[in-house]
Structures are given as C-alpha cells and as structure tokens.
Amino acid sequence: MDYPVSEIIKIVNGTSAVDHLTERVITDILIDSRKLIAPEQCLFFALSSKRNDGHNYIPELYEKGVRDFIVTRVPQNAEQYPDANFIIVKNTLHALQALARAHREKFSIPVIGITGSNGKTIVKEWLYQLCSKDRKTVRSPKSYNSQIGVPLSVWQMNPNYELAIFEAGISEPDEMDKLQAVIKPTIGIFTNIGESHGQNFMSQQQKVGEKLKLFVRVETLVYCMDHPEIMGVIIRSEIQKNIKPFTWSYKQKADLMITGVRQQEGIDSLIEAEYQDKLFSIRIPFSDKASVENAIHCLAAMICLGYDPSTLSPRFESMQPIAMRLELKDGINHCTIINDSYNSDINSLTIAIDFLRQQANHKNKTIILSDILQSGKDEDELYGQIADILHQSKIDRLIGIGPAISRQADLFDLNKEFYPSTDEFLQRFSFTAFSNEVILLKGARIFEFERIGMALQQKTHETVLEINLNALINNMNHYRSKLRPGTRIAAMVKAFSYGIGSFEVANALQFYRIDYLAVAYADEGVELRKAGITAPIMVMNPDEGSFDQIIHHNLEPEIFSFRILEMLETAIKRNILPKNKPVKVHIKIDTGMHRLGFLPGDIDELIRRLHANKMVYVQSVFSHLAASEDPSENDFTRKQIDVFRETGERIRAEAGHPVLLHILNSAGISRFPDAQFDMVRLGISLYGITAVPDEQPQLEAVARLKSVISQIKKVLPGETIGYNRAYKTETELTLAIVPVGYADGLSRTLGNGKGHLLVGKSLCPIVGHISMDMCAVDITGIDVSEGDEVIVFGPERPLQELAAEMGTIPYEVLAGLSRRIKRVYYHE
Numbered sequence: 001m002d003y004p005v006s007e008i009i010k011i012v013n014g015t016s017a018v019d020h021l022t023e024r025v026i027t028d029i030l031i032d033s034r035k036l037i038a039p040e041q042c043l044f045f046a047l048s049s050k051r052n053d054g055h056n057y058i059p060e061l062y063e064k065g066v067r068d069f070i071v072t073r074v075p076q077n078a079e080q081y082p083d084a085n086f087i088i089v090k091n092t093l094h095a096l097q098a099l100a101r102a103h104r105e106k107f108s109i110p111v112i113g114i115t116g117s118n119g120k121t122i123v124k125e126w127l128y129q130l131c132s133k134d135r136k137t138v139r140s141p142k143s144y145n146s147q148i149g150v151p152l153s154v155w156q157m158n159p160n161y162e163l164a165i166f167e168a169g170i171s172e173p174d175e176m177d178k179l180q181a182v183i184k185p186t187i188g189i190f191t192n193i194g195e196s197h198g199q200n201f202m203s204q205q206q207k208v209g210e211k212l213k214l215f216v217r218v219e220t221l222v223y224c225m226d227h228p229e230i231m232g233v234i235i236r237s238e239i240q241k242n243i244k245p246f247t248w249s250y251k252q253k254a255d256l257m258i259t260g261v262r263q264q265e266g267i268d269s270l271i272e273a274e275y276q277d278k279l280f281s282i283r284i285p286f287s288d289k290a291s292v293e294n295a296i297h298c299l300a301a302m303i304c305l306g307y308d309p310s311t312l313s314p315r316f317e318s319m320q321p322i323a324m325r326l327e328l329k330d331g332i333n334h335c336t337i338i339n340d341s342y343n344s345d346i347n348s349l350t351i352a353i354d355f356l357r358q359q360a361n362h363k364n365k366t367i368i369l370s371d372i373l374q375s376g377k378d379e380d381e382l383y384g385q386i387a388d389i390l391h392q393s394k395i396d397r398l399i400g401i402g403p404a405i406s407r408q409a410d411l412f413d414l415n416k417e418f419y420p421s422t423d424e425f426l427q428r429f430s431f432t433a434f435s436n437e438v439i440l441l442k443g444a445r446i447f448e449f450e451r452i453g454m455a456l457q458q459k460t461h462e463t464v465l466e467i468n469l470n471a472l473i474n475n476m477n478h479y480r481s482k483l484r485p486g487t488r489i490a491a492m493v494k495a496f497s498y499g500i501g502s503f504e505v506a507n508a509l510q511f512y513r514i515d516y517l518a519v520a521y522a523d524e525g526v527e528l529r530k531a532g533i534t535a536p537i538m539v540m541n542p543d544e545g546s547f548d549q550i551i552h553h554n555l556e557p558e559i560f561s562f563r564i565l566e567m568l569e570t571a572i573k574r575n576i577l578p579k580n581k582p583v584k585v586h587i588k589i590d591t592g593m594h595r596l597g598f599l600p601g602d603i604d605e606l607i608r609r610l611h612a613n614k615m616v617y618v619q620s621v622f623s624h625l626a627a628s629e630d631p632s633e634n635d636f637t638r639k640q641i642d643v644f645r646e647t648g649e650r651i652r653a654e655a656g657h658p659v660l661l662h663i664l665n666s667a668g669i670s671r672f673p674d675a676q677f678d679m680v681r682l683g684i685s686l687y688g689i690t691a692v693p694d695e696q697p698q699l700e701a702v703a704r705l706k707s708v709i710s711q712i713k714k715v716l717p718g719e720t721i722g723y724n725r726a727y728k729t730e731t732e733l734t735l736a737i738v739p740v741g742y743a744d745g746l747s748r749t750l751g752n753g754k755g756h757l758l759v760g761k762s763l764c765p766i767v768g769h770i771s772m773d774m775c776a777v778d779i780t781g782i783d784v785s786e787g788d789e790v791i792v793f794g795p796e797r798p799l800q801e802l803a804a805e806m807g808t809i810p811y812e813v814l815a816g817l818s819r820r821i822k823r824v825y826y827h828e
Contacts, residue, residue, distance in 0.1 A: 039065030100151030113185025117194030341449030360532030371402030471700035490516035522546035547571035629691035704794030722768025
C-alpha cells in the first residue's frame, strides 16, 4: 500500500526538518542499509542501539538513491542532501512501530498471533502450509518476532490477503504491550512455556503474564490446559472473562480432547481427538513429541477458523519439515550452494537473496527458482515484482522451474532458462555448466529441490561441522556492546578461523562491518583477498618470503623486530611503490608476554627508523596480555597496560598522524574496560569460548561437530575391540561404530573409555583405540538406531568438556579439525 510522506509525518508524530517537503509516495521501509534493493519509494528508519547507529549510513543510502529518512537528528552538512526529506522523531523504533500500527488498522481479516517459549515459528509455518491452500495468507518471514521484526512483518499486509499469521517473542518485561498494539491478533496461540530468555524475569509466572499480554484483545485464545504454569496465570489474570478460550488437553475435559497418539518411531503419528462429541483423527509425518504438540495447536487454530476437523487429515499428512536456516555448502565445480529449498514465497526469497549477496567469494550469482504458490497476486504482478528484485540485486542467471514462471519468461531481463518441472531440469540440464559461482536453491516443497541439491553438493563423508553464523555475529555484538562509542574491533581469523573456515567467517564479519581482520601468515590473507574479502587485514607473523605478496594484496604486516622492518623496507624498494601509497604496518610491543615484539628500550631507535622511511605508515601499535583472564595476575596485567600506554603514546606522538592503540583480547574487554584504547581484538570468544567464567553463559556456541551411527552390533564378554585388542569386554556390550577418527581431529588419547560422545541424550564412552577414520562407542542400554545423530561437541555438549577429556584447550581442538570434514554454514 502507498503512503504519502505527509501522511507518515502525522502517523509517527514527527516534524519535517526541511522547509519545503518533497511529497513522495512510500511503499517500502528499510532498517538495514546493506539490504537495500530498490531505493525509489523507500523510507529508511535510522534505528539506534548500543551496538550501532543507523544515522551513520545516511550518506551511503543517499548516494544509492534513498531520499526519505526517519531520524532523531539531522545529519551534519544537511546541505549535501538537497532533495532529501528528514522526518525528526523522538525515537525511531517507536516511529517504526507507530507506522506498522497504522498499517494494521487498515485490515479486518483474521490475524493469528503466536507466542510461547518454543514452537512459535514451526506453528506459524505449518499453519501457513495448512491454510494457504484455500486462503491467501501472509506470515512473518523466518523468525521475525522482535520489537523490530514484528513491524516489518505487519508491513507486508495488503488487500489481497485473507489471513495473517505473526509470531511475537520477548526477552524482558514491558515488551509485549508494544507488539500487541502492532499485531492486534484476533486469534491467539500460546504454545508453551520454558526456560529461554528467563534471566530478565523474576519468575516463570511473570514471564507467562508478560507473554499473555499479546492476547488481551483477541476474540479466541488457543492453549493447552496441561501446562500448569500457563493455566495458573490465565486463571489468576481473569483474561477468560473478556475472551473466548479454546482449550485442548491430553488429560482434562477441554474443547478439543486428545484421546490418543500412536507413534511409529521415525515415521509418523496418528493423533486421535474428540471435538463437540465427535471422534476423528489426523496423521502427521512426524513422530517426535514436540511436533505432535505443534500440530495440535495448528489443529485447534484451524477449528477456530471454521474448518471441519474431520476433513483435515489429508492436509496434515502433507505437512513438510520447516527449514529453520539457510545452509551454505561446498558444491561441484568450485561452486557454493545456498539451500533454501523447503518453501518459496516473495518475502523469504528477499531474505535468501540478501544472504546470496553477502557471498563475496564468487562473482557470478545464480538462482534456481520454482513457481511461487499461494502468493495472493496474479502471475503478471508476482513475477514482474520478482524480475525487479533480481534486476536490482544484480543476479547473473535465473533457472526457472515450473509452468507459471515459465509462462512469464519475457519479464526477466538476464541470462535465463526455464523448465516445466524438476524432472525435466535434471534430465536436460548439463551440470558441468555450473562453475565458480554461488547458486541459490529456492523452491516450493512440491518441486522437490532437494534432488537438485543432492546433484549439486560436493560429496563428502558423514561427519559434518555445522557453523551457526548468527551465533558468531551475536558473540561479536555481545562484545561490541561493552565498548565505548568509536572503539574498533579486530577479529582473529587465523588458523582457518580456529578450524571453522576462514573465508566464510571473514565474509560474515565483513558484512556486519568488522573493522579489521587478523591472520597469522600472509598466505591466509592472500586467500581471503582472492575470495573477495576487502576489509583491512593484519598479518601477525610475516616472514621474509611474504612481503611481496603482502604489498601486492594490500595486506598490513605486524612489525615486531628491526630485522622484519628491514625486510619490509627491502621489499618496498623492490616493488617500486607510488609515494602516495605507503605500506600500513602494525608495531608490536613486548610488554611482558616475551614472545614477539619490540622492548621499551628499542623505542627511540624504532621511532628514528620510522621517521627515516616515509613509505612505512604506522597504522597501529599493539601488545599482547599474558594473563588477562586470571584475577591473581591483575597486578601484572595492569603493569603491562601501563607500559603499553606509555610506549604507545610515545610512538603516536612522533608519528604525525592518527595511530590506533590496542592491547585488549576478549578476556581483557570484560575485565579491564578502562584499557580499550582505540581498538580491541576478538579471538576464540567469537566462536563461543571464553576463559572468563561469568562471560560463558552470555556467549553462543558457534560450531557443532556431528556424525552418525554407521553400524550397531553386539559384542560378547571376553571379546576385544579395535586395533591391538586394547579393549577387552567384561560383559556383553552394544557398540555403535561412528565414522569420525584421528584423521578428522578426534584425538587418540580419547580411546579406551577416556573420552565420550553424545548419543541421543547420553554421554557414551569411546571403547578401543580410535582409528584413523572411525571409532567405537559403548551404547549399551540406549535406544538408538543406525543412522542416528552423534554429537562430538556443540551446544548440547560443550567443546570445553571434550578438550578437558583430551587434556588440552579448546583452541587446539578446533585448530586440529581436518579440512576433509564438510563445513556447513547457516543463518537461522
């Protein structure tokens, strides 16, 4: 829908900063400058937080064509934006919510609001699958359930839709009132209550009460009577006096009685129910308890919408699993594959394209796209909009699959080809045509794009390292929130990013505006440059043979001795650099670590040498703390900081230009905030590991190493297991053979009962010697099957525990992971 700028000013209670408002019509809103696709008719909200300030990106957006801004202050040099509208408000987030509230008021369709500790996104996505077959339905993209995400979700509503489904999440008191006013649900679903985000609430009862605020004005509230904490708060709140409850229960008399659940493990579940004295059943293609509960919530909501429950089983049987993340995998012919092949709609397409555009390692970008189903738009309008998105996003090639997109082929002005079905594509397309490109798979479930994914994916063994890029960025932002405004961050991506994967981590950090990257050796920096990384890169351990590459690829070496400085000076002469392009360097001071670095007594001579060569430009001066995590060494750490402050300031004073100072590592950021100087360095804490105990609960595990059970077998008493017959059984054992061994990085020291792997919910001992490619685990008494998942480490089993069993530190475990292990990167 269209909103004139003058109307928006009234809605957000703003004032125009310009004397003569340029009246334009707004159709799109933007909060992230990196996700701009079409600047025309776009309104940017300059949101501010502890971590970032949207006002900083106004110049960039203006240059790209955006002309309308919601701000709390007018930029300096406002005359540089002659045709811009700046709408001044007290709080840009509140203005965003006010605009979304006004937009929501224009619609009278049923709106389902969902909250709870778990299952919100699954219930929303399944309801979309179930209802969009006969109702044009809009829903929250992915997990857009926050103070920012909810307004963006509601903004999608337009007159074509007949049903809306939005989820809402909170992490502290007084947040839900704002979300309720934006969503204004007519039907509510309270899924369940758990421990997540509980740290900001005095009790579970308070958290339930806060979540319940979403439903204060609904017509009908769906909830399970078997959750006593939810029931207790509902009864005490007397909310039932003002709304119509729709209850379900396994145990009590309720509107919807679940009389039985018959589960076939790993296959499906038959849910038997009674509603209005009539018995019926539905079958779902899932057997876990959480899926059963989520499906019952969907069933209850559909009854509230007027569906006949006795007719719903075919819909539930066709429900598909929800891909909760975008996966990044290595593909054939040096391609990268982004797999988002479980659903296809224009909103999730936009999110997937954002992720696609972040991949700087490939110049060429291809999308394999199926027909988009139940969009609520006619074909010409829908595919015309998609063609505009692809054009604005500079997509190089489109492969369209399906009759509808094929009919609209003429709308797409790019390299393109179309196929009526997935079968036709697999039969006719030559996969050798894919080479050195990033490929986004985006398909409605009915098109079975997983078959295309299997054909494109590089074949590897069954042990996989999953890397959660959201967790990585959340960890970075955790530390960013501790910094003074203007303090920069350098991220350590040395040693293959501690085994996680250099380019993929660097690319994510660069997208989220990291200030510096740091590698150990020049080869690592060159690899990043060749992959498309443009952020500044420090080389911490340059050697004599690396300076030509450092200069050629615009890397910035650490200078830690006069010998290394001489090598650089020789290389500068050899490469004949322009006088206006000196080499940026980072001077390392030894303040007590006694590894690399100039000693304080060297500084006078160092300053003299730096003055003598104008082709060496000191970008920063830094040092390493030896024991910043250890409270017993606080005096030593403060002595290091004092020595560094004095030495660094001497070099800076003589430089004649701004010089960055930095000494703090991750532990230092938390324990010595007065020593932030100009920049801090983040290492393994980015990946969720810290030596500061109080910090650990606030970080998220980034990596999960998992494998599968290849075979299960019985071993009788008195038999032996593995090489050298090192383990002899005393009783009958059930063994699981797992395809992970010392060639993958699983230390041989973990054999013969010393180490454990997580199978199901049980830590099971490794028995026998660990082989190169596999190990044996004692799973006696545990109900698992061949093909089931095994966790080596991850959120469920902390890496620190495995490292302790190995008698080492988490750094060594990660750095020792073999590159033959497939890395899968994903955004949740």
